[in-house]
Amino acid sequence: MASDPVPQGCKTALSVNLNKVALVRNTRHLGIPSVTKAATLCLQAGARGITIHPRPDERHIRRHDVFDLAELMRDWPDREFNIEGNPFHNLMDIARDVRARGLPLHQLTFVPDSEGQFTSDHGWAFPQDAQRLVPVIAEAKALGARVSLFMDPAPEQMIGAHAVGADRVELYTEPYAAAWVDPASRAEQLERYRRAALAAQAAGLGVNAGHDLNRDNLTEFLRTVPGVDEVSIGHALIADALELGYVDTVSAYNRCIDQAFA
Numbered sequence: 001m002a003s004d005p006v007p008q009g010c011k012t013a014l015s016v017n018l019n020k021v022a023l024v025r026n027t028r029h030l031g032i033p034s035v036t037k038a039a040t041l042c043l044q045a046g047a048r049g050i051t052i053h054p055r056p057d058e059r060h061i062r063r064h065d066v067f068d069l070a071e072l073m074r075d076w077p078d079r080e081f082n083i084e085g086n087p088f089h090n091l092m093d094i095a096r097d098v099r100a101r102g103l104p105l106h107q108l109t110f111v112p113d114s115e116g117q118f119t120s121d122h123g124w125a126f127p128q129d130a131q132r133l134v135p136v137i138a139e140a141k142a143l144g145a146r147v148s149l150f151m152d153p154a155p156e157q158m159i160g161a162h163a164v165g166a167d168r169v170e171l172y173t174e175p176y177a178a179a180w181v182d183p184a185s186r187a188e189q190l191e192r193y194r195r196a197a198l199a200a201q202a203a204g205l206g207v208n209a210g211h212d213l214n215r216d217n218l219t220e221f222l223r224t225v226p227g228v229d230e231v232s233i234g235h236a237l238i239a240d241a242l243e244l245g246y247v248d249t250v251s252a253y254n255r256c257i258d259q260a261f262a
């Protein structure tokens with residue numbers, strides 16, 4: 001990686017996931033809403049990066065979106081381009097193609113989804129997944145990308161994630177988001193994530209987080225879980241943008257992050 005737009009150890013960076021913009025766009029053949037325009041507005045509003053998850057069924061992000069966005073990211077050298085997906089399905093082929101075109105690719109987030117999965121709902125497991133992950137992680141790093149592994153908040157798994165060569169883990173936050181409405185469950189979940197983040201950092205990994213984070217649950221998560229390098233947020237953020245617009249929405253999420261560090 002030539003330069004790292006989201007270095008470890010700084011205030012949490014907001015990466016906007018644009019899957020849901022593409023989902024709406026794909027219901028007609030008109031090209032609206034535009035994924036690249038959404039990316040531009042979010043970056044102008046202060047998003048530190050763009051995330052996409054090109055699923056094999058192309059229900060939202062399509063192959064051309066990856067290249068269109070990578071071209072756009074060339075004009076934003078201090079922002080991060082993060083592509084999520086399963087390295088045993090379509091992800092590595094896309095990553096090779098991005099780099100063959102000389103386009104930026106800062107982070108690959110490996111997610112163990114099945115083809116056609118409704119949405120991501122679990123992380124990698126060690127030692128079961130170790131052997132097959134080693135070569136694809138090595139290849140991703142040779143392509144110049146940081147590698148993050150989507151993981152459940154299980155402290156005992158973090159040494160395994162580091163041993164296979166990952167740079168970071170992305171903690172799967174849906175269980176926290178689902179527990180948020182109930183104060184006792186929320187506290188219990190927060191403690192799980194806090195311990196998982198500390199274990200990851202002790203193993204030498206950076207920590208990202210994502211899935212169902214929103215304006216209500218984000219600040220408390222970042223106040224409690226130490227040293228989160230990046231959050232990727234899509235579903236709730238794009239839903240908010242339908243009401244508030246991209247610019248005000250990105251500002252609102254950045255305020256949630258700022259409040260956690262105040």
Ligand SMILES: CC(=O)[C@@H](O)[C@H](O)COP(=O)(O)O
Binds near residue numbers: 055111150210211
């Ligand atoms: C890994 C992760 O949590 C996100 O990529 C999430 O899966 C979003 O994907 P969808 O937008 O397809 O639900």
Ligand SMILES: NCC(=O)COP(=O)(O)O
Binds near residue numbers: 017084210233
């Ligand atoms: N990695 C998580 C992500 O990119 C967005 O998840 P969500 O906010 O759409 O649930």
